[in-house]
Amino acid sequence: MPTVKFVNEKKSIEVPEGANLRREALKNGVQLYSGIHKYVNCMGFGQCASCRVHVTKGEDKVSQPGILEKLRLLLGPLTFFQRIGNEKRLRLACQTRINGDCEVQTHPAIVPPVEETFWN
Numbered sequence: 001m002p003t004v005k006f007v008n009e010k011k012s013i014e015v016p017e018g019a020n021l022r023r024e025a026l027k028n029g030v031q032l033y034s035g036i037h038k039y040v041n042c043m044g045f046g047q048c049a050s051c052r053v054h055v056t057k058g059e060d061k062v063s064q065p066g067i068l069e070k071l072r073l074l075l076g077p078l079t080f081f082q083r084i085g086n087e088k089r090l091r092l093a094c095q096t097r098i099n100g101d102c103e104v105q106t107h108p109a110i111v112p113p114v115e116e117t118f119w120n
């Protein structure tokens with residue numbers, strides 16, 4: 001069974017292969033949503049982008065983003081900028097299936113830390 005490590009929460013969970021990342025996180029008490037999105041979100045239909053995470057390790061161990069997920073991340077004003085430099089890492093948890101061990105960072109920063117910017 002694949003292991004998913006949630007970096008911010010310092011929590012590792014074992015999930016069945018092919019499991020949905022959002023569903024497994026919520027089932028194991030990992031809060032993916034912040035602010036109002038705890039109560040108002042699209043419930044896993046890939047429309048609100050409030051479940052976005054960074055897959056920091058094992059990007060090749062999760063399903064590839066589909067066309068709708070890519071479009072959602074490209075067309076949203078926040079996600080458009082958040083995606084720059086994180087094209088492979090930024091994912092919607094509700095659209096991500098786990099196929100192997102990986103590490104996930106919930107609540108990724110919208111603006112990257114200064115040391116990660118282009119000019120440094």
Ligand code: FES
Pocket residue numbers: 041042043044045046047048049050051052092093094095
């Ligand atoms: S829950 Fe809305 S996009 Fe994932």
